[in-house]
Amino acid sequence: MKHFLDITRETCPMTFVKVKLRLAKMEAGEQLEVLLNEGEPLENVPRSCEEQGYKVLSIEPTDNDQHMLLIQK
Amino acid sequence: MSKAAVVEKKKISIVCFSGEFDKMLAAYTIATGAAATNREVTMFFTFWGLNALKKERGRKSMGKDFLSRMFNWLMGGRNNLPLSRLNFGGASPKLMGGMMRKNNVAQLDELMEAASELGIRYFACEMSMHILGISKDDLIDDVQSVVGVATFLNESEDAHIIFI
Numbered sequence: 169m170k171h172f173l174d175i176t177r178e179t180c181p182m183t184f185v186k187v188k189l190r191l192a193k194m195e196a197g198e199q200l201e202v203l204l205n206e207g208e209p210l211e212n213v214p215r216s217c218e219e220q221g222y223k224v225l226s227i228e229p230t231d232n233d234q235h236m237l238l239i240q241k
Numbered sequence: 242m243s244k245a246a247v248v249e250k251k252k253i254s255i256v257c258f259s260g261e262f263d264k265m266l267a268a269y270t271i272a273t274g275a276a277a278t279n280r281e282v283t284m285f286f287t288f289w290g291l292n293a294l295k296k297e298r299g300r301k302s303m304g305k306d307f308l309s310r311m312f313n314w315l316m317g318g319r320n321n322l323p324l325s326r327l328n329f330g331g332a333s334p335k336l337m338g339g340m341m342r343k344n345n346v347a348q349l350d351e352l353m354e355a356a357s358e359l360g361i362r363y364f365a366c367e368m369s370m371h372i373l374g375i376s377k378d379d380l381i382d383d384v385q386s387v388v389g390v391a392t393f394l395n396e397s398e399d400a401h402i403i404f405i
Contacts, residue, residue, distance in 0.1 A: 181274035182347045185355050188277040216278045 169195075174203045175213075176234060183209040184216040187239075191222060194241050199225070202237040210235055252281045252400035254393070259405060260289025262322040262334040262349070268405040269352035276359035283400065284356075285393050286384075287366035291373065292316050293349070294365065294380045304374025312373060319349065357383050364388045364396070 173190050175183050187202055194200065204213055214224045217239050225238040253275050257268050268284070276282045286294055295318040297303075302310035324333040341348060347355070363384045365377070370387060377387050388396075 177345050179344065179346045181270050181277065182351070182355065185273045185277045185359070189355070189358055220279045 170199045170201060172201045172203075175209060176203055176205050178209075180208050180212065184213045187213055188216065188220070191217070191220075191239065191241055196241050198241050200239045200241070202239065203230070204235055204237060206233050206235065213237060250279055250281045252283070252397070254283045254285060254397035254400040254402045256393075256402065256404045257284060257286045257290030257293070258288050259325065260292045260316070260322060261325040262337065263325050264405050265290075265293050265322060266349060266352065268403075269349065269356060271403065272361055273352055273355045273359060276356070276361050281400075282356075282359075282361045283364065283393075283396055284361060285364045285366065285388075285397075288369045289316065291365060291369060291375060291380070293319050293322060293353075294363070294384060295319065295375070296379060296381055303379055306374065309372070309374035313375070322349075353383075362396075364393060366390075366393075 171190065171194060173187060175186055178186060183204065187200070191200060202213065204210060210227075214227065214237060217224055223240040225240050227238075228236045230236055253271075255268050255272055257265065259265075272282050272284055295301075295303075298318040298320045300314050300317040300321060302314040304310045304313055321331065322334060323331065324337060327333050338348060365380055365384050365387045367387045367389050370376070377384065
C-alpha cells in the first residue's frame with residue numbers, strides 16, 4: 169500500500185520527525201510518497217530514512233521547486 | 242525493511258536545567274531530531290527545567306512551606322517560561338511564539354508531543370523536586386521516574402551529554 173505525506177509547510181525538525189512517525193505506523197514493504205521543499209528537507213529527510221534502514225527508491229523534482237520522495241519501509 | 246547494517250544506536254542525554262523558553266525549544270529540537278535519526282534520547286529535567294513538565298501550565302503555588310509555594314507561583318508552568326534574554330517582563334515569549342507560528346515553526350507543545358510519540362525518555366531530578374516541593378503527580382505522565390544523578394549518569398553511559 170502506498171501512503172502520502174506533504175511536509176512542504178513544515179520546518180526543521182518536524183520535517184523528518186513527521187516522516188519518521190508516519191513510517192513507524194506503516195507495515196514493512198509499504199511505500200511512502202513525501203512531498204517536500206528544497207534545502208533542509210531535501211538534505212535531511214532522505215538521509216534520516218536511510219539511517220534507519222529504509223530505502224529511498226527515488227527523488228523526483230516537481231514543478232515548483234519541490235521534490236517527491238519515494239520511500240520503502 | 243531493506244537490509245541495513247545493524248548498528249548500535251548512538252545515545253544522547255539532554256539535561257534541561259534553565260527552563261527558558263528558547264532553550265527549551267532548542268533542547269526539544271535536538272531531542273526530536275536525534276530520536277528521528279535513530280538515536281536513543283534521554284531528557285533529564287532539573288531545577289527550572291521542571292517548570293516545563295508541570296501539569297499546571299499557569300502559575301500555581303505548590304509545595305509544603307511558604308518559600309517553595311512562593312517560588313512555584315513566581316516560576317509558573319509551561320505558559321510562563323521566560324526568554325533567556327530580552328524577556329521584557331514575559332512579553333517576548335508571546336511575541337516569539339507569534340513569529341514562530343507565522344514561519345510554521347513547531348511550538349513547544351508540538352515538539353513535546355512528537356517527543357512522546359518518538360519514545361524519548363523523561364527523568365526528573367529528585368533533589369530539585371524535593372527543594373521545590375514538587376511531587377511526581379504534579380508532573381506530566383511522560384515522566385518515567387524521579388531519579389538522582391547516579392541513575393542519570395548510569396543511563397547516560399556512552400551517551401553524549403548536553404546541558405541546556
